[in-house]
Amino acid sequence: MIRLVYSAPELPAALQGLRIFERGWLSANNVLLLGEQDHPGAALIDTGHASHVDQTVALVKQGLQGQSLRCVVNTHLHSDHCGGNAGLQRAFSAPVFIPPGGFEAVRVWDAGALSYRATGQTCERFEVHGSLRPGESFLWGERRWDILAAPGHDPDAIMLFDAAHGVLISGDALWENGFGVVFPELDGDHAFDDVAAVLQQIETLNVQWVIPGHGAPFADVSSALARAHSRLARFRESPADHALHAAKVLLKFHLLEVQGQSLSALHLWVGDTPLMRSIWISLGRPFASIHLWCDFLVKTLVDRGVLLHLDGAVSNPPSDV
16 A cells, blocks of 8 residues: 655645655655755655565655655664665665664674564665764755654664654654554563653654654644553553564564465464564463464464465455555
8 A cells, every 4th residue: 555645735734845655564654855946855764665665766756756866864774664775775876874873783784783684574785874863953855854862662763853844754653553563672671661751752842743654644643642652551561462562563564575475484484583482482482382373373363354364375465465
């Protein structure tokens, strides 16, 4: 699913001039900030998943309307946000700027430090040209964007805030109905406090519109924050629920990437993916084997209509393809 939210008369003034590509859940949303006469060239925020790179390049070419792509910016380095970086570099020769915490890991391409090996996810190697440090500001698309630290979902994540228009590009720190999996918690780090601090920081800002990493832009920020706080409270009360939720998310993300796989192949993927195995261990090794636990996860997602299981194969519903 792709929804193009172009600048149009019916859009609120705060979003005029932005090109927002609302993607399906495998690929994060892309935000294209077009330049003006005094500041030519566009900036692209996040680039989607590697499997959608051709689609992303085509969307950006359409959205540029003859402008050059001045740079690519990543809110964080999960594969659904930066998987298209390499393809964008090939297509546009655009420099890439990332949060500072991952700079050295990207430069030498340490897939372990970048989480791709641990999560069993795909990201093509790309070149990095600079970092975006919290506290700095940049002029993109005739708007000044403040770089804000947003640890929690990812310890090095950032958000971008246009204070003049009240627009927050939140990445996975805040969605309309929650926030991204708090991955550091799965590694034994205490990051729920970071999530709470970021939500409190957003409350102090005069945010009129949020462009999240996933889902449509929204204006009812107070309700979204209330839902996020409620979700965080549940996870604080039961970290095991958060870990189980994370396992389901990782499994669904994998199926979105491959679209379909035999149950036996899925057993192998779960057993060979370090983070899935560590979650299983942290939950007390439920069921007699990790493969039976995989069957439980699949059944849970099938019962919710999130996956299909037919004739020994597991796949996504047609609406997710």
